[in-house]
Amino acid sequence: MGVTTVRVSVFRGDGTGGEMVAYPVPVREGMVVLDAVLWIQANMAPDLAVRWNCKAAKCGSCSAEIDGFPRLMCKSPVSDYGAALGVRPLRTFPVIRDLVTDVSWNYEVNRRIPPFTPSDADAEDPEPWRMRQEDVARVIEFRKCIECFLCQDVCHVLREHDRKDAFSGPRMMIRAASLEMHPRDVLDRRPLLKGEAGIGMCNVTKCCTEVCPEHIHITDNAIIPLKERVADRYFDPLRWAARRLRGS
Amino acid sequence: MDTRTETVDTDVLVIGAGGAGMRAAIAAAGAGARVLVVCKSLLGKAHTVMAEGGMAAALANVAHQDSWEAHFADTMKGGKLLNSWRMALIHAKEAPERVLELERWGAVFDRTASGLVHQRPFGAHTYPRLAHIGDRTGLELIRSLQDRLVHTDAVDVHMEVTVASLLTRDHRVVGALAYRRADGGLVVYTARCVLLATGGAGRIYRITSNSWECTGDGVALAYEAGAELQDCEMVQFHPTGMVWPPGVRGILVTEGVRGEGGVLRNKDGERFMERYDHERMELSARDVVSRAIDAEVTAGRGTPHGGAYLDISHRRADDIRRTLPSMYEQFRTLAGVDITREPMEVAPTIHYFMGGVRVDPETGATSVPGLFAAGEVAGGLHGANRLGGNSLSDLLVFGRRAGEAAAAFALGHPRPGAVDRAQVEREAELLLGPLARPAGESPYRLQAELQDTCTRYAPIIRDEPGLREGLDRVLELREHAARCGTGGPTGRAFNPGWHTAHDLRSMLVSAEALFRCALERKESRGAHARRDYPRADPALGRVNLVVQRTEGGMSLRSVEAEPLPAELTEVISQSFARYTPEEIT
Numbered sequence: 127m128g129v130t131t132v133r134v135s136v137f138r139g140d141g142t143g144g145e146m147v148a149y150p151v152p153v154r155e156g157m158v159v160l161d162a163v164l165w166i167q168a169n170m171a172p173d174l175a176v177r178w179n180c181k182a183a184k185c186g187s188c189s190a191e192i193d194g195f196p197r198l199m200c201k202s203p204v205s206d207y208g209a210a211l212g213v214r215p216l217r218t219f220p221v222i223r224d225l226v227t228d229v230s231w232n233y234e235v236n237r238r239i240p241p242f243t244p245s246d247a248d249a250e251d252p253e254p255w256r257m258r259q260e261d262v263a264r265v266i267e268f269r270k271c272i273e274c275f276l277c278q279d280v281c282h283v284l285r286e287h288d289r290k291d292a293f294s295g296p297r298m299m300i301r302a303a304s305l306e307m308h309p310r311d312v313l314d315r316r317p318l319l320k321g322e323a324g325i326g327m328c329n330v331t332k333c334c335t336e337v338c339p340e341h342i343h344i345t346d347n348a349i350i351p352l353k354e355r356v357a358d359r360y361f362d363p364l365r366w367a368a369r370r371l372r373g374s
Numbered sequence: 375m376d377t378r379t380e381t382v383d384t385d386v387l388v389i390g391a392g393g394a395g396m397r398a399a400i401a402a403a404g405a406g407a408r409v410l411v412v413c414k415s416l417l418g419k420a421h422t423v424m425a426e427g428g429m430a431a432a433l434a435n436v437a438h439q440d441s442w443e444a445h446f447a448d449t450m451k452g453g454k455l456l457n458s459w460r461m462a463l464i465h466a467k468e469a470p471e472r473v474l475e476l477e478r479w480g481a482v483f484d485r486t487a488s489g490l491v492h493q494r495p496f497g498a499h500t501y502p503r504l505a506h507i508g509d510r511t512g513l514e515l516i517r518s519l520q521d522r523l524v525h526t527d528a529v530d531v532h533m534e535v536t537v538a539s540l541l542t543r544d545h546r547v548v549g550a551l552a553y554r555r556a557d558g559g560l561v562v563y564t565a566r567c568v569l570l571a572t573g574g575a576g577r578i579y580r581i582t583s584n585s586w587e588c589t590g591d592g593v594a595l596a597y598e599a600g601a602e603l604q605d606c607e608m609v610q611f612h613p614t615g616m617v618w619p620p621g622v623r624g625i626l627v628t629e630g631v632r633g634e635g636g637v638l639r640n641k642d643g644e645r646f647m648e649r650y651d652h653e654r655m656e657l658s659a660r661d662v663v664s665r666a667i668d669a670e671v672t673a674g675r676g677t678p679h680g681g682a683y684l685d686i687s688h689r690r691a692d693d694i695r696r697t698l699p700s701m702y703e704q705f706r707t708l709a710g711v712d713i714t715r716e717p718m719e720v721a722p723t724i725h726y727f728m729g730g731v732r733v734d735p736e737t738g739a740t741s742v743p744g745l746f747a748a749g750e751v752a753g754g755l756h757g758a759n760r761l762g763g764n765s766l767s768d769l770l771v772f773g774r775r776a777g778e779a780a781a782a783f784a785l786g787h788p789r790p791g792a793v794d795r796a797q798v799e800r801e802a803e804l805l806l807g808p809l810a811r812p813a814g815e816s817p818y819r820l821q822a823e824l825q826d827t828c829t830r831y832a833p834i835i836r837d838e839p840g841l842r843e844g845l846d847r848v849l850e851l852r853e854h855a856a857r858c859g860t861g862g863p864t865g866r867a868f869n870p871g872w873h874t875a876h877d878l879r880s881m882l883v884s885a886e887a888l889f890r891c892a893l894e895r896k897e898s899r900g901a902h903a904r905r906d907y908p909r910a911d912p913a914l915g916r917v918n919l920v921v922q923r924t925e926g927g928m929s930l931r932s933v934e935a936e937p938l939p940a941e942l943t944e945v946i947s948q949s950f951a952r953y954t955p956e957e958i959t
Contacts, residue, residue, distance in 0.1 A: 156708070169818075172816065172860060172863075172871030173871050175867075175868035175870060179415055179421070180419075180586075182626065183703075184512075184513065203621075224868070226868050233416075241522065244478065249478065254474055254490055255477060262483075269517065270510065270513075272423070272513065308480065
């Protein structure tokens with residue numbers, strides 16, 4: 127297959143505004159959208175701002191909206207799009223420049239999730255821990271997350287309603303699940319989940335699951351089980367009565 | 375030119391937030407220092423996330439015969455004895471502890487039937503030795519350290535900050551000049567000492583498994599500050615990078631594929647490793663397998679796109695998807711290949727720099743006071759060829775040691791005096807230079823030319839005329855780079871053209887050192903193979919080439935390595951591991 131020309135439109139601008147600018151890009155077989163953007167950078171627009179690192183779908187840096195869909199640019203073959211395509215920055219986060227957005231909010235909410243905490247006995251156990259593969263397998267799925275924040279971008283609580291004050295977003299639910307379901311973690315993060323992380327805000331539309339490049343079943347395997355755990359603690363009538371009696 | 379700066383003070387400045395940088399920061403904070411980590415990208419995106427196969431440590435969970443002695447001997451033999459034996463010894467003894475510690479910090483590893491950390495076989499390791507989680511061990515390491523780091527009170531992190539130069543005073547490193555990508559603001563970091571954890575320089579080649587960041591920044595910073603470098607000719611080609619389609623060329627295919635039983639075949643279907651290392655076959659050392667694939671292609675037995683076939687399809691599809699999930703996904707989405715049914719097409723790709731900043735084995739201290747280094751940026755542990763899996767354990771073992779030593783240095787030395795404003799001005803003008811020359815030579819084009827030069831003139835098999843030509847071209851490119859401009863607009867905020875102009879400065883140092891050392895080493899040893907000197911020269915067997923900056927340019931000298939003590943010579947001679955075939959064919 128030879129070289130064809132594809133019209134690649136890229137958002138150029140900053141937080142105050144901008145426009146889509148079209149560039150004709152010669153496309154070779156196997157080229158991904160990130161290659162096209164880097165070609166534009168090297169040949170037509172040397173100051174075109176884009177984040178990327180590994181170009182192998184392992185770091186989650188090159189997230190963007192390609193023809194309106196949140197995707198990793200390094201994992202999106204240009205040939206999937208025909209003669210023209212458009213690339214915009216993630217809409218849920220403030221634009222710094224061109225395709226680069228300010229995602230620092232994600233780091234702030236992540237930091238508020240208490241870290242892995244084993245029991246004192248486990249922490250002091252001089253022998254290596256033994257865990258069954260079946261038990262670690264539950265969290266392996268969540269630990270695949272590459273923090274591309276596509277799920278955060280597509281989540282309508284954050285995207286349409288801009289409720290970053292009330293909901294930490296799907297990525298943070300995955301993070302919490304990876305800790306809560308770790309066989310050796312003993313901390314109870316349900317108060318956080320119910321409170322400032324706002325798990326109740328999620329109404330299970332599964333948009334996050336659809337865009338996850340790691341194919342993590344965010345809603346089914348993380349958010350719903352976490353909602354159940356929260357419900358068990360706070361809304362189980364027997365436990366509610368027990369708490370009232372204990373005065374806790 | 376606006377050279378205004380703001381100043382931020384800390385005890386230990388860590389440059390780089392991959393495995394080594396984060397482990398060092400945690401250690402330095404634990405030893406009582408205030409720590410500031412600056413990284414070129416967002417936190418958690420460092421090149422370490424791409425590590426796949428696992429981390430080598432003689433835990434002896436799978437093979438009970440394994441021991442630090444066996445790991446030490448494998449590492450030394452794999453490195454053709456060019457390694458710093460002290461580093462190899464420390465590494466082999468401390469790696470198990472570091473892996474178990476990571477687990478206590480929340481890392482999740484695959485398990486054995488008895489519930490211990492599982493270990494997979496890997497090239498040139500005598501026993502199954504690599505602790506792993508599927509084929510994304512690097513990500514697990516990064517996330518576990520990241521979680522620990524951001525919850526360590528004495529540590530602060532500045533993301534997307536690029537360090538331009540180290541600042542020195544009275545021959546001691548006292549800080550760094552950097553710029554913030556988000557707004558282009560200049561920052562002077564003042565510190566009691568600086569720790570480099572900036573990784574390698576794979577991007578000086580066109581076809582590489584390395585990420586955007588790997589431009590040899592730490593090597594250049596150390597060199598400019600007067601520190602010694604060593605073994606810069608030792609550049610590892612990983613035998614298996616993707617070949618087709620062209621857009622993905624170079625992306626890593628984990629050695630874990632061969633660890634899980636994958637076989638290599640040429641276009642005639644022959645399992646050619648039989649002819650190169652009949653004992654270890656596909657699990658021979660990386661330098662051997664890379665040369666074998668290269669030789670097959672050169673002899674006309676390559677695949678349609680110039681590589682070899684790597685086939686794992688004889689394993690059960692479910693097992694492949696479980697043990698190699700990201701390989702399955704990578705080939706499915708990027709190449710349209712189902713690896714449970716079809717072979718992959720692979721060829722060598724630039725992967726790792728064994729050489730780097732010369733350090734004290736115990737502490738990671740460089741030859742300049744106040745400057746430490748750990749991880750890929752440091753040389754010594756891996757000698758002439760790194761074994762798979764030894765890199766992740768290197769990051770943890772020497773990251774921790776360098777972090778502790780840097781904290782001890784910081785707390786044990788008086789605070790340095792004020793930074794030299796004249797030096798700051800000079801370095802700032804050098805950094806901002808390309809912005810004042812918007813119509814200068816394109817940094818992207820110069821970078822591409824440098825990559826072509828290294829790819830063409832420092833390939834798997836090298837020779838004198840090629841290396842000479844390569845060195846001439848690098849020196850010529852350096853002249854051009856001094857004149858390069860941003861190629862357009864001169865805004866400082868997230869201006870990648872400007873950033874590339876700076877990267878280029880670093881890349882040129884690594885490239886020049888590579889060509890100079892490769893010319894000087896007139897033998898074939900490990901990753902350094904010479905067509906004109908196809909055999910190992912025993913006289914060079916314990917000689918490290920050391921590079922340093924002088925008034926007259928880059929100087930080079932041979933340094934005899936410290937002799938191995940008798941008991942370690944005995945450990946090596948007792949080991950079952952064979953030396954890999956040395957001569958090139």
